[in-house]
Amino acid sequence: MYSNNFKMKKKVKPFIERSGDWFCFNCKNLNFAFRVVCNRCHISKAESLRINEKDELNKKKNEE
Ligand SMILES: [Zn+2]
Secondary structure, eight states: OOOHHHHHHHHOTTTTTTTTOOTTTTTTEEETOOOSTTTTOOBHHHHHHHHHHHHHHHHHHHHO
């Protein structure tokens, strides 16, 4: 059962690739860890995370 749980955990965050790479929630681009702004749309990493938080809130509203 432990191995099953591990697989599920991996599926929850498919955009976390390796060692600090980060996913831009504005343009869906995966950026290398050393980038401070998105390689494609040039918003900051913090800005991208803020967009993701809004997304999560909208999802929760839709589910209810
Ligand atoms: Zn972007």
